[in-house]
Amino acid sequence: MFAGIDEVDWASMTHAHGPADDVPALLRGLASADPAERERALDGMYGAVHHQGDVYPCTLACIPFLFELVADPWVPDRGDIVELLTSIGGIDLGSDDEEEIGEDEAEAAANYAMAAAAVSAGAGVFFPLLADDDPGVRLSAPLALAALHEDPARVLALLRARLAAERDEEVRLALVEAAGRLALRHRPLARPVADWLGGLAAETGPPGLRLAALAQLARCAPCSLPGDVVPVVTGLLGQLRTSSPGPGGTRARPVEPPGPGADAVPASLRGQVRALSAEETAGRAAPWTADLLRTLHTGLDDRVAERAALLADQLRSPDPWQRVDAVRMSDRLIGGRRGSYEELVRLVGEQLAVPEPRLAEAASHLLEGLFGLAAPAAEALAERVAADPGAWVRTCPDGRTQLGSAATALARLGDPRALPALTAALAHPLVPYEVGPGVARLGEAARPLAGALRRRLGDAVLDERVYDRVGPLLRALTALRAGAAAPEVLRVLREAPDSAGGWLRTAAVRALASFGPAAGCAVPELRALLRRTGTAEAAEAAGALWAVEGDADAVLPALLAGLAARDADARRAAAGVAGRLGWRAAAGAPGLRELLSDGNLWVRVDAGIALWEVSGRAEESVPVLLAAWGQNHRVRVRVAECLARMGPVAAGSDAARVLLAELTSVRRHNAPEGAYGSHDTYTDEKLLALCRRALPEDTGNTGKEPT
Structure with missing residues (x-):
C-alpha cells in the first residue's frame, strides 16, 4: 500500500495550514490500527487538506491513495474515507457558477473540476462496497455512487437490488436517500425514481423505510406525494414510537471507544462533533427520524399549512425527543415562511413546563425570537418566568450577563409580568443588554424602573467597558423619555472615554432628544457638538437641540452642512433629522434632491423619505424608494x-x-x-x-x- 507516496513532492505543495509535507503521515494514519490515530488523521484531512471543502494540489495528489485505502478490506473505518472522497469529488460547478468565476478563482475552479473527474473516474470501486461486511462502509457507499458515478441508470438498478437484500435499517435508509440524490442530479431519472419511491411509501413495510421514501419523494418529486401526506406521516411516526428496535438495529450506531492512551491525546474536532452527536442521539429509538423529517420539510417547501400540521402532531407526541425535533423544525419554518402559527406556538408554549431541560430550553429560545407571534404562549411564558427566578439572568464566562430566554420572550410581548425579571436584571453589576429593548417593548408598564435606571446610569463607571455598562440603560431611558435622567445622561456625554466611539455620544444625544425640553441642562454641550460641522454627531446634536429648544432656524445650518458632507453617515443623519423637522427644513429640499442619486443606497433611501417629509411631494421620492426596495x-x-x-x-x-x-x-x-x-x-x-x-x-x- 502507498506505493509511490514518497515520490510525490509534497513539500512543494501547500494546504490550509502551510506546507503539505505532513500529508503522507495523515494518509498512513488513516490506515492505523489505533482508533485515536485514525481520528486525528481524518481530522487533519478535513482541517487542512480539504479545509472547508477546498481542493488544493495536495488534495488531488491524495486521491489515488484514498482509493487504495477504500479498496483494502483490512483498513478500518473505510466508510469515513468513502465520505471524504465523496466530499472531495462532489463539488458541482454549474454554468451559472462558471460565469461568475473571476480570474483569482480560476485555479480553484480547475482544482474542483480535476477532483470531480478523478473521483468519478474511480467511482466504480464503490460498487462492491454496497455489499461490504462493514455496515459503516455500506452506509457511505450509496451516496458516493449517486453523487459521483457517471452511469446513473446502473447505480439506480443496483440500489434497488441491494435494498431487497440489505437488513441494516440505517443502510436501507441510505439506499433510499441515494435514489433521491440520483433523481436530483439526473432529471431524466426523476420519474422512475419517483415511481419506485412511491411504491415503497405505499407498501406495508417498515415505517422508517416508508418515511424515508416519502422524504425523498418530497425532495425530488413533490408532486408525487400522496394527497394525505400529513396523516400518513403522522401514522408512521406513531408506529415508530410504539415499535421496539428490531434485529436490523434502529438505535444509533455506537461510537467506537478510543484506543489505549487516547485519554492523554486532545480530542479531535471530528471526535468532539461525534461525541456531541452521540450525546444528542443517546436513548433515541430511531435517531435518524429527525433527519428524515427535515428532508421532508425541505421538500414540502412553501406548503406551510401541511408543515405546521405535521409539526403540531409531533408536538403532541408522548416521545420528548420527537417534540425536541419539532420545536427546532418549527423555528426553521416560522423563521422562513409566513403563515398562521397560533396553534403551533401554543403547543410550543406547552413544552416550557416539561421536565426534560433540553425541550423546555429549545421552546423558550424559539419563543424568544417570535416577539408578538409568541402571544398564544404568553400564559405559559409567564408561568415559566414566575416559577424559575434563577433563570431570569445568566452570567457569561466573560462576566457579561444575559436575560433568560423566557423572560426576554415575555418582555418582547410587552407583558408587564416580565417586570420582576427586568428589575432583578438591573441589580447585576453588568446590566444585560436585553433590558433596554425589554423596557422599550413594555413602554409605560416599565415606568417604575425609571428611578433604578437613572441610579445605575449615575453610578456607572465610564471605563473601557462603558458599552456594556451604559448601553442598555441609555436605550431604556430613551424609550421611557425619562427627562429626570438628563443630568446622568449628560455625564456620559461629557466624561465617556474617546475610545468608546461615536456610537456612545450618539446614544446619549438621542436620549436627550427624547427628553425634549427636560434636557435643557445639556444645551451647551449640544451646541458644542453642533460646531463639528459636516459630521454625524453635529446632525444628531441638531436634532436634539430642536427637540429641546424648538428653534429650527438655529439648527438648519448644521443640517445643510451635513447633507453636503463627504461622510455617508453624516449625510444619513442629516437627512433623518431634516425629515423630523418636516416643513421647517424646507431649505434642505435642494440638498435632499441631490442625494436621491447618491452612490450609497441607504443615503438615497433616507433622502427620499426626508424629502417627502419636507416637501410633501411623493412623486419625487416614491420611484427612488421603490427602486431601493428591489435592490x-x-x-x-x-x-x-x-x-x-x-x-x-x-x-x-x-x-x-x-x-x-x-x-x-x-x-x-x-x-x-x-x-x-x-x-x-x-x-x-x-x-x-x-x-x-x-x-x-x-x-x-x-x-x-x-x-
Missing part, C-alpha cells in the same frame, strides 16, 4: 414605514403592486433558506403590517399594527 431587502421596512405615513397608495400604482407582491409572498423577505437573524421574524411581521396599512382597504389593508 436590497433590508431597506423594505424603512420604505414601507414611509409609504404607510403617506396614506393608502393608489390601487394599480407601482407602489401598490410592490406592496401586494410582498403580502402575497409565502417566504419572509429577510430569511433565505437555512439562515436568519434573531430579529428577522419580528422585522418581517412588521413589514407585513406596514404594507397592509399602506394599501387601500379593498386591496388587503386590515389595519393591523406591527407586532
Whole structure:
C-alpha cells in the first residue's frame, strides 16, 4: 500500500495550514490500527487538506491513495474515507457558477473540476462496497455512487437490488436517500425514481423505510406525494414510537471507544462533533427520524399549512425527543415562511413546563425570537418566568450577563409580568443588554424602573467597558423619555472615554432628544457638538437641540452642512433629522434632491423619505424608494414605514403592486433558506403590517399594527 507516496513532492505543495509535507503521515494514519490515530488523521484531512471543502494540489495528489485505502478490506473505518472522497469529488460547478468565476478563482475552479473527474473516474470501486461486511462502509457507499458515478441508470438498478437484500435499517435508509440524490442530479431519472419511491411509501413495510421514501419523494418529486401526506406521516411516526428496535438495529450506531492512551491525546474536532452527536442521539429509538423529517420539510417547501400540521402532531407526541425535533423544525419554518402559527406556538408554549431541560430550553429560545407571534404562549411564558427566578439572568464566562430566554420572550410581548425579571436584571453589576429593548417593548408598564435606571446610569463607571455598562440603560431611558435622567445622561456625554466611539455620544444625544425640553441642562454641550460641522454627531446634536429648544432656524445650518458632507453617515443623519423637522427644513429640499442619486443606497433611501417629509411631494421620492426596495431587502421596512405615513397608495400604482407582491409572498423577505437573524421574524411581521396599512382597504389593508 502507498506505493509511490514518497515520490510525490509534497513539500512543494501547500494546504490550509502551510506546507503539505505532513500529508503522507495523515494518509498512513488513516490506515492505523489505533482508533485515536485514525481520528486525528481524518481530522487533519478535513482541517487542512480539504479545509472547508477546498481542493488544493495536495488534495488531488491524495486521491489515488484514498482509493487504495477504500479498496483494502483490512483498513478500518473505510466508510469515513468513502465520505471524504465523496466530499472531495462532489463539488458541482454549474454554468451559472462558471460565469461568475473571476480570474483569482480560476485555479480553484480547475482544482474542483480535476477532483470531480478523478473521483468519478474511480467511482466504480464503490460498487462492491454496497455489499461490504462493514455496515459503516455500506452506509457511505450509496451516496458516493449517486453523487459521483457517471452511469446513473446502473447505480439506480443496483440500489434497488441491494435494498431487497440489505437488513441494516440505517443502510436501507441510505439506499433510499441515494435514489433521491440520483433523481436530483439526473432529471431524466426523476420519474422512475419517483415511481419506485412511491411504491415503497405505499407498501406495508417498515415505517422508517416508508418515511424515508416519502422524504425523498418530497425532495425530488413533490408532486408525487400522496394527497394525505400529513396523516400518513403522522401514522408512521406513531408506529415508530410504539415499535421496539428490531434485529436490523434502529438505535444509533455506537461510537467506537478510543484506543489505549487516547485519554492523554486532545480530542479531535471530528471526535468532539461525534461525541456531541452521540450525546444528542443517546436513548433515541430511531435517531435518524429527525433527519428524515427535515428532508421532508425541505421538500414540502412553501406548503406551510401541511408543515405546521405535521409539526403540531409531533408536538403532541408522548416521545420528548420527537417534540425536541419539532420545536427546532418549527423555528426553521416560522423563521422562513409566513403563515398562521397560533396553534403551533401554543403547543410550543406547552413544552416550557416539561421536565426534560433540553425541550423546555429549545421552546423558550424559539419563543424568544417570535416577539408578538409568541402571544398564544404568553400564559405559559409567564408561568415559566414566575416559577424559575434563577433563570431570569445568566452570567457569561466573560462576566457579561444575559436575560433568560423566557423572560426576554415575555418582555418582547410587552407583558408587564416580565417586570420582576427586568428589575432583578438591573441589580447585576453588568446590566444585560436585553433590558433596554425589554423596557422599550413594555413602554409605560416599565415606568417604575425609571428611578433604578437613572441610579445605575449615575453610578456607572465610564471605563473601557462603558458599552456594556451604559448601553442598555441609555436605550431604556430613551424609550421611557425619562427627562429626570438628563443630568446622568449628560455625564456620559461629557466624561465617556474617546475610545468608546461615536456610537456612545450618539446614544446619549438621542436620549436627550427624547427628553425634549427636560434636557435643557445639556444645551451647551449640544451646541458644542453642533460646531463639528459636516459630521454625524453635529446632525444628531441638531436634532436634539430642536427637540429641546424648538428653534429650527438655529439648527438648519448644521443640517445643510451635513447633507453636503463627504461622510455617508453624516449625510444619513442629516437627512433623518431634516425629515423630523418636516416643513421647517424646507431649505434642505435642494440638498435632499441631490442625494436621491447618491452612490450609497441607504443615503438615497433616507433622502427620499426626508424629502417627502419636507416637501410633501411623493412623486419625487416614491420611484427612488421603490427602486431601493428591489435592490436590497433590508431597506423594505424603512420604505414601507414611509409609504404607510403617506396614506393608502393608489390601487394599480407601482407602489401598490410592490406592496401586494410582498403580502402575497409565502417566504419572509429577510430569511433565505437555512439562515436568519434573531430579529428577522419580528422585522418581517412588521413589514407585513406596514404594507397592509399602506394599501387601500379593498386591496388587503386590515389595519393591523406591527407586532
